[in-house]
Amino acid sequence: MVNAGDTAWILISTALVMLMTPGVALFYGGMVRKKSVISTLMMNFAMLGVVGLLWVFYAYSLSFGPDSGGFIGSLKYVFLNNVGGEPSSTYATTVPHLAFMMFQGMFAIITVALITGAVVERIKFSALMIFAVAWLTLIYAPVAHWVWGAGGWLAKLGVLDFAGGIVVHVNAGLSALALVIVLGARKGFRHEPMEPSSIPLVMLGAGLLWFGWFGFNAGSALGSNSLAASALVATNSAGAAAATTWMLLAWNQRRPTLLGIATGAVAGLAAVTPGAGFIPPIYGVLVGIVAAVICYYAMIAKMKMGIDDSLDVMAVHGVGGIIGVLAVGIFASIAVNPVGANGLLFGGGLTLLGKQLLGILSVGGFAFGGTWIIAKVIDTTFGLRVKEMEEVVGLDLSQHGERAFGGIR
């Protein structure tokens, strides 16, 4: 039966998560050079259109439709057939099925948007749109079904992912890495200084992400209840701890930077996502600190390896997500969430940790391999990359005929 309080919270959470995608756009847009700001914002905002549309056409059905062999949903919910005002019998049983469907849609949108951070400043916009359609269909939908769909094989196995540590962050991180490997580095990478266009824009984006994350994680309680409150506290604690830790790391090296503290917050928030509703909220602090330290050094390692994952999708979301998924295996407690399990610290032994590791390896491997194939196919048929001259001029002008900051007036 529809519960008014739960429904109100899910509708609000849907709106909160929606705002994260323009948030990601600004977070990324501030970090690229002036000539690529429009292009970077556009790559993200376009997902609200394209993915938002495909989600109600068929992608929700593939992700959450009745199970086919544990690997994919079905076509029962295509064009929102059989999705209405009554609650689903399987998911979020106290809110309209439509509300649950749209809440999940916002996760799909932001996951595709996250990947774009790796490939800014040189990917062809048209190729990215083709990639988005293929990736949503062939990678996101199956992975969401495995982890969250009724009958999904990882769900049945007992792998826990409260709000998308595996489905969103590990999935986006490994996919971004594969896409970059096919696409290649930006011209001038490691030689030219690539100065951020606007660090205030980065902070605005990170702020919107943090704000939206309350809907992302606390909304994943799928009800207006104490579990939502617990998830919200874990989320904020992790973001705060990671932001502070990153600030200290940068300070120790030279000076505390706004770019760093904003990045730290996002790493901490990504890391707490899978466990937000399974771990006692105070452990969010620990998750945040560990995520900040490891993501910080992951970035340094990436620089040494010379991979141009331009805005660190793997180092922030991928690595942050992996840490968080493993943290569930350690800190999860059924006292917090009875439908979860006990992790290592609360007497559950290594069982849950092993399952979580399997979740990371299977989804990470599938995302990396699958995306590599999709990227190769697009690259050889259509071409992934803009012409050299277009890259030099900047994607704002060459792809969109717009520029972020006006001319003389």
Place this chain on the structure above:
Amino acid sequence: MKKIEAIIREERLDAVKKALEEIGLIGMTVTEVSGRGQQKGIPLQWRVGEYRVDFLPKLKIEIICHDDDCNAAVDAIMKSAKTGRIGDGKIFVLPVEAAYRIRTAETGEAVV
């Protein structure tokens, strides 16, 4: 007539303006410019580590003056723009072939 182009530190603008005013030179055009000299830019911080920005922000002052005033103007800028540290800037003096005032159509020395 001469044109003086002075590349100076941003924070010395007020002092330079005052020094020029004292010798009776009011008119000037100021532009924000980027450039580099001996020190080859400055390091800035990325999320982790640093990157080097080649071009530093400076101001360019352009003044047109009578030949007789030129040495005094250069002298005033030299003194007021100097901090003694690397990156104080440079002054260039160029000859001016002609000058026109748009409002009155006056030409030559009368314009300055």
